[in-house]
Amino acid sequence: MIVNLKTLMEDAQKRNYAVGGFNAPDFATLEATIEAAEDTKTPVILSHAALHDEFLPLEEAAERFKYFAEKTSIPICLHVDHAITYDYAVKALRYGFTSIMYDCAHMEFEENIREVTAFTKLAHTMGVSVEAEVGRMPSSIEGHGGCSETGVAIENIEQYYSVPEDVAEFVRRTGVDAITVSFGTIHGISITKPVLDIGHLKKLKEATGCPLVMHGGSGVSREDITKAINNGIRKINFYTEMSRSPLPEIAQKLKEDDGSLSVPIIYGIMKRAMKSVLIDRIRLFNNT
Secondary structure, eight states, X not given: OEXXXXXXXXXXXXXXXXXXEEEOOSHHHHHHHHHHHHHHTOOEEEEEEGGGTTTSOHHXXXXXXXXXXXXXXXXXXXXXXXXXXXXXXXHHHHHTOSEEEEXXXXXXXXXXXXXXXXXXXXXXXTTOEEEEESSOOOBSSTTSTTOSSTTOOOOOGGGGOOOHHHHHHHHHHHOOSEEEOOSSOOBSOOSSOOXXXXXXXXXXXXXXXXOEEEOOOTTOOHHHHHHHXXXXXXXXXOOHHHHHTTHHHHHHHHHHOOSOOOHHHHHHHHHHXXXXXXXXXXXXXXXX
């Protein structure tokens, strides 16, 4: 059952939990996500990251997501993550996504507001939800965010924290349905253990009643995730840790291969390992 992000966020706000946003750039990940949602009877957000276009073009992602979402009775949101141009965001609208992160955080604050406001007005006329971002979140992904080389530690992460007053003004003026905030996480996996600034998150929550989004859920401790949810986080993006979960077993199978190993066997390993991680995270995000 296909729903928009606003529908999921309203329930999460009322019942104090977070919905998982899971990238699905291949069939193994997509099937694992849908099956995990069905097994836990929990809504999820199928997410297409623009940086995965080389593996799965936007139009194909829309068709795959819709096919699987329409087959289940579990509420599924079809989301585009980090659309950084207006044309790309509008294209996602046309293809039938029900939620779009229009990411203009690389722009100056006022320009970010102008761009997101215009797009949000358009999206809302079509029943589509909008997520946006204020400030910049660092990354361990080469060429992305605050990092220029994979494996380099992020220094002075506080410089990336979202400013509560800016978040409040941005939400008020744009009318977005969810807002990404920075308070200690990074995109990808940090080479040091992420430490969330829950005190700063409390300030962000107090500044606005808008559902807050945490990007960079990989590597974050279970305790910090629970604290984040209890202080306003309603959507958690989680991918890198899940996508790497099949690798140890695949490496072992390749090492032991006697000639019987095949792609379908590897596919099964991928799906089984990712589904197990997803079920665990979905239950954690449910905050019960």
